[in-house]
Amino acid sequence: MTEKLLPDHPKDLEYVKRNYEEVTGRIALAAGRSGRKAEDITLLAATKTVAPEVINYAVSLGLRYIGENKVQELLSKYDEYDLTACELHMIGHLQTNKVRQIVGKVSMIQSVDSLKLAGEISRQSVKNGVTTDILLEVNIGREENKSGVFAEALPELLEQTAALENIRVRGLMTVPPICDKKTEVLKYFDRMNKLFIDISAKTLDNVSMDFLSMGMSDDYEEAILSGANMVRVGSRLFGARIYR
Numbered sequence: 001m002t003e004k005l006l007p008d009h010p011k012d013l014e015y016v017k018r019n020y021e022e023v024t025g026r027i028a029l030a031a032g033r034s035g036r037k038a039e040d041i042t043l044l045a046a047t048k049t050v051a052p053e054v055i056n057y058a059v060s061l062g063l064r065y066i067g068e069n070k071v072q073e074l075l076s077k078y079d080e081y082d083l084t085a086c087e088l089h090m091i092g093h094l095q096t097n098k099v100r101q102i103v104g105k106v107s108m109i110q111s112v113d114s115l116k117l118a119g120e121i122s123r124q125s126v127k128n129g130v131t132t133d134i135l136l137e138v139n140i141g142r143e144e145n146k147s148g149v150f151a152e153a154l155p156e157l158l159e160q161t162a163a164l165e166n167i168r169v170r171g172l173m174t175v176p177p178i179c180d181k182k183t184e185v186l187k188y189f190d191r192m193n194k195l196f197i198d199i200s201a202k203t204l205d206n207v208s209m210d211f212l213s214m215g216m217s218d219d220y221e222e223a224i225l226s227g228a229n230m231v232r233v234g235s236r237l238f239g240a241r242i243y244r
């Protein structure tokens with residue numbers, strides 16, 4: 001995905017604390033405006049490029065979900081995360097040949113967009129004696145070269161993945177197209193919400209539509225107002241990412 005770098009900030013802990021309070025406060029307000037409670041919305045911190053000690057500090061403030069988007073980075077930080085109070089999710093594009101490296105380590109894989117990938121998660125989960133929660137990732141903007149299944153292919157993928165062993169489908173995830181205007185991104189959020197509601201209305205074995213994961217630093221409040229109950233926030237918590 002394209003990264004929009006915000007002005008850099010000192011990544012000191014006070015800064016993270018202020019951000020965490022601001023983001024959780026805004027989530028509570030947006031939850032209230034959408035007729036829900038703060039605790040109905042799950043904040044997942046997108047922790048790419050963030051040092052484990054900073055992540056663990058955020059966990060000490062009350063953060064309960066973290067997500068990495070690259071297998072290699074996840075593995076290199078794995079031993080240092082404090083996962084006693086916090087769940088680790090995979091939120092980025094995942095290659096089938098890397099699945100075995102993370103099954104058993106992550107609580108959820110949010111970026112499942114093919115039967116091939118789901119099948120491998122199932123196989124590795126069986127092998128490890130675990131059940132892996134997954135979200136199906138939807139390419140709601142129908143963008144070329146972007147992960148996610150198209151909306152019209154979702155019902156079939158849902159049915160196929162739900163039939164696999166040691167997998168539980170827990171909801172949907174999306175990364176909408178980069179939009180210049182907030183009104184534009186709302187259109188995608190609303191489409192996702194509609195898909196989510198439609199699927200939730202059906203009773204499918206092995207599927208529980210618990211999470212609609214959408215909304216990032218620039219639009220998590222809008223996403224909540226459009227029905228998201230999990231938002232993935234990175235730079236608003238930890239500052240601009242520095243890539244080397």
Ligand SMILES: *Cc1c(COP(=O)(O)O)cnc(C)c1O
Pocket residue numbers: 046048069091092175216217218232233234235236
């Ligand atoms: C980095 C990332 C986010 C968070 O992005 P920010 O704009 O920094 O909040 C959310 N979802 C995924 C899949 C990401 O890779």
